[in-house]
Structure formats: C-alpha cells, structure tokens
Amino acid sequence: MTDKTHVFPLRVYYEDTDSGGIVYYANYFKFAERARTEMLRTVGIESSKLIDDEGLVFAVRSVSADYMKPARLDDELQVHTTVEEIGGASMTGRQRVFRGDEELVDMTIRLVCMDEAAKAARIAGSLRENLEKLSVK
Numbered sequence: 001m002t003d004k005t006h007v008f009p010l011r012v013y014y015e016d017t018d019s020g021g022i023v024y025y026a027n028y029f030k031f032a033e034r035a036r037t038e039m040l041r042t043v044g045i046e047s048s049k050l051i052d053d054e055g056l057v058f059a060v061r062s063v064s065a066d067y068m069k070p071a072r073l074d075d076e077l078q079v080h081t082t083v084e085e086i087g088g089a090s091m092t093g094r095q096r097v098f099r100g101d102e103e104l105v106d107m108t109i110r111l112v113c114m115d116e117a118a119k120a121a122r123i124a125g126s127l128r129e130n131l132e133k134l135s136v137k
Helices: 027-041 047-054 125-132
Strands: 006-011 057-067 076-086 090-099 102-114
Touching (some): 006 027, 027 057, 027 076, 027 090, 076 125
Antiparallel strands (some): 006 076, 057 102, 076 090, 090 102
C-alpha cells in the first residue's frame, strides 16, 4: 500500500477476455472485488472471519465505471483502491485500473455493511478503527 492507496497487481488471462482478446467489461468488477478484499486484509479484515465472528458482510450498493481504454490478453494491470468515505453503515471507494501509467477504468463503489438478516448494520468498534486506517479523509 502506498500512502492510502492499495495497489493490487494482476495479469489478464484468457478467461477474462472476449473472443477478440479484450477484457470483458464485467470482469473489471471481479478485479475490483479481489483488490478490495486484499486491501481489507492489509488491516486485518478477512471476509470469512467478519462473517463468522461478527455476522457482517459488505455488499455492493452501487457502482459506476468509466471505461477509457481496453485491457488485453496477457496485460499486466494494477488496481488502485482508495477508501474515500466511511459512513455509519456504508463506505465509498474509488478503484482505478492501470496498465503501467495508462488509466483504463475508473470506478466509484459504495458498499453497505449488512447483518445476517440483510439489514444495514453500523460500522463500529475495531471494524471502524481498521477501516479508518485506509481512509483518505
């Protein structure tokens, strides 16, 4: 992690592409999910333990993506993730996909913290403290 930006490297595999060797648009969301999961691990938040120990999950509430350039088979990419805001039961982040210095996709994502009944749950205690270590604000 550099300053408050987590960088997740990945390579584009055949399974990520369409018949023309270009990354299928929905796969950027998979790349972003992996990057967020690994970012959370850096501050001790593991999805399985969050479910087992706290009965909480983070679910995508909304996402927007601006696709500027395509990634292709065998490209080496980096997903840069920042936590922009932490609310009572939600957090907003920005995820940008790069090939070297070239920005390919810019996403804004809002996650909601939910309990086992799929109801919004406050982000409190050590969970909030750990998330605040990632926040740019």
